[in-house]
Amino acid sequence: MKKSSKTERKEQLHVLLRLLSYTKPHVKTIIFAFALLLIATIGDILGPILVKIFIDDYLRPGNLVFGPLVTLATAYLGIHIINVIVSYIQLVKFQEIALKIIQAMRVDVFTKVQSLGLKYFDKTPAGSIVSRVTNDTEAIKEMFVTVLVTFIQSSFLMGGILVAMFILNVKLALFCLLILPILYFIIRTYRQLSSKFYLDLRERLSQLNAKLSESLQGMGIIQVFRQEKRLRKEFEEINEKHYHAGMKNIRVDGLLLRPAIDLVYIGALILVLSFFGISSFNSPIEIGVLYAFINYLDRFFEPVNNLMAQLSLYQQAIVSASRVFGLLDETELAPVQMGNAGSIQAGEIEFKNVTFSYDGKRDVLKNISFTAKPGETVALVGHTGSGKSSIINLMMRFYEFERGEILIDGKSIKEYQEGELRRKIGLVLQDPFLFFGTVKDNIRLHNKELSVEEIEEAARFVQAHHFIEKLEGGMNHPVVERGSTFSSGQRQLIAFARTIAANPKILVLDEATANIDTETEEAIQTALAKMREGRTTIAIAHRLSTIQDANLILVLHQGEIVERGTHQELLAQTGLYHKMYLLQNGSVEKYVDVIS
Template identity: 65%
Template structure:
């Protein structure tokens, strides 16, 4: 499993800087929210001072003048009303910005995944990617929605509280500043210890998703081969490791979060009361000041507790952000056009020139491949499993970069064509076609606005898919479930044929396109293929030699090399590998008959 991407080891400062860059488009809204927050904090901080005035100027001297008291009471109530209103406004604005940011981040991650090369997906479990796009971005959302807004609010509030403290008693407020470095040390210790635990937790969750995705995709084989018990044990093992990591996190939180902060709070109260107690031996002590100071100290630990509680989410978010940015920084992209040429595929002439290729950079799966497929010709690729047939198709479709040699289309290097031109002029039909959730019409059109409803019906008729579509309750508007599970393999294949013919390609690539259809459907498709190949260059992988006997050229591959070439009769006369394969399949056909 490729759980750790090479670019994932990002420093925390770097991660935070990148996260904060997402706030750049929302500066005005953030500035407005910040101003509202300052107003809310100011109104909140003034509350204890009003209470202090009431205690010292009215309650202690027993002076109860109606008008001043009424004014003081109204001021006190208004301060709290304004505080509630301003806090509501700033919270809404911070949350709106946060949701916009996470929306953009998810779009960026999804867009990045769409442009990664197939070589990346070859070694990365799909469930692990899903975990990064969903679970990790959700954790980052908490950073913007809850953590950062809480930290900003709490920081502003703490500054306001200290301003209030210094306004009441400079010396005692200076003593209370001792609390800050103690809290910073506590936060630092928590961050250092918890980051390791959170990273393990996220990795185990990613592995759980990967294993779950694999199990769901292969459920038929799991049940058929009675693998439920083995997979349950493997899943339980990973799940136990995830539980143990989560339990360590809970223990850490139980020790370093609220209990530790509560201890510091008690020590702060002791400090304040001791100060005023000692001072009372020599000087008169204002009850209002004591009340205001204790009130401020109590309020001081509200945001501190909030920030300490958010440290857990902060750690989760930063670890998740490392994983997400590791994905965003992935360099293993799908090959794209080199240069800015505007070459067009007109005739569809294909030429492989001394092409060699390796998936892992060590073992070559293709060795010095040379052949030409002229317009209107059909070139068939045959050979045993692992001989390199699919690798030739992968390179022609530019799913992987060409390492040695070159592939020319109409005399121009494959590398110089734009993605749009290549995908519009090269049609691909796989052995196991992918059907999207939607309806029949959308699966043939694939959001290509240039394909009209009439063109959809024409392409379906061309490959004789209209026969089964006409029998569907809603015809071309018939809903299709995930991966087209309600359709037979033959019907799914016919849909993929119609999808390919709808773009009217110059080059047709068939990867054992008739392997999963019944005999009657295969005959219909073979008839359609004869029409499809006219005027088009066709490259076809075939396992059943009976389907490519009319090919203009047959290439026999063995261990990544072309060992034989010619048409059907020429290859049979050579009495080589093709002849042996043909006799073997003929024998199997006779036995089956």
């Protein structure tokens, strides 16, 4: 449904008031800056009055007395010098406030992103989020840095000029007030049109960022499958829509900003000159008053033009702020922890009839029940999409579930504090993520207080020290973004060392050895055997050879546990696990015989 203009105005006002709420911590500085702004405005208004006095009282009558003229010139020069100093200080103060506000806002947005649940990231492109944190906050910064200062300064100056006009000539000042409704109509029309165009413009920019981010992350795949032309065409299409949205806005700017205001200014100038021309038939004209009025009129339209020019940035800021506040108001948060269950001691895990759906429509897990005791390894196997990763996601509290229970040491997983869960559960993924920094920084990621000796011990434990010692700088070897200069196996070993350094009670291994060569895997399996001692281990595996010694193997199919038992017990059942085992061991003919 299309929003009415009244609704849009209310929403824009709400966004503006919310933006202004960020000024509360800086009230004293703002008052000081306002006081300076008032002084600067008074200085701007007094200048033409002093010139008017010089013309009417001294120049036109030929009364060129040295003393008063020196006093008048000194006052005029002094006002301008003071005005320059005061304007500089107030400008610096307003800029300082603006930068502090944006600094606080960016921290708020980044903090909010950190608190969002994975369900939000599943449906929102990363580039779109980046656009809100960077581009949109930058647009808001421009509003605080230039727009609001210009609005306030222009309002002060326009108000002061109107007062000065009434002091000089009440009748003519009343005539000049007729231009205010016309200016209001132009401003209102511009805001209504530009807000729509800027919203479209920002959305297209967000799509450009999303497409760029996706392309950078998948550059290897793009080049392998020679999809450069297709991606370029998609990017060009989005860029073309961004161009058209920008052109619509440019046309509105070109019509309603300077040209329209200049037309009103010319009309006002004709009005003033006509007034003095008609008045000259009945009484002599005060040249000083004429000069002052024309000067004030010019000065009146200067802030109007400045204000109109800033309306463009204002609309961008309001649209950007609405997008940022939309992110700040996002309700798709990470699951809430009640936080009264104490600490995890043994690490026993129990799933009780857990049913889960990502979209609320199709269940990806159905009545999952099993128990993993301390020191035991429970392996999850099954075809792609069977629900293995979903079990891990729920246990790690990446997603909220409503049906069934997950218990650790007999207490609901929802009752543990988030910090306790993260400390006591160690997660190693198939594609480990390394952060920019050093090898040492990545191993002690969870605890910056770890000593060098503890970090080296963790690396030796998982057999990672062999390749780390060969690196230039060893533990201080630089890691680029995502660890792209390391092999898959090396990244995995660093991830293992990182997990071991945390000394968790529960291990979660999501295809943790999938990217490691056979020789390295043997060393890792030895390390994993030591890691599992006294710990509860949940392992997802596609290669059945890596989990043959598991205490319990759960075979999942379409979100349900269809088989359970040890390796030998499952082979004896000649069911789905048996078929998978025959297929992976190259016995295709036997597999065909079995499934037929």
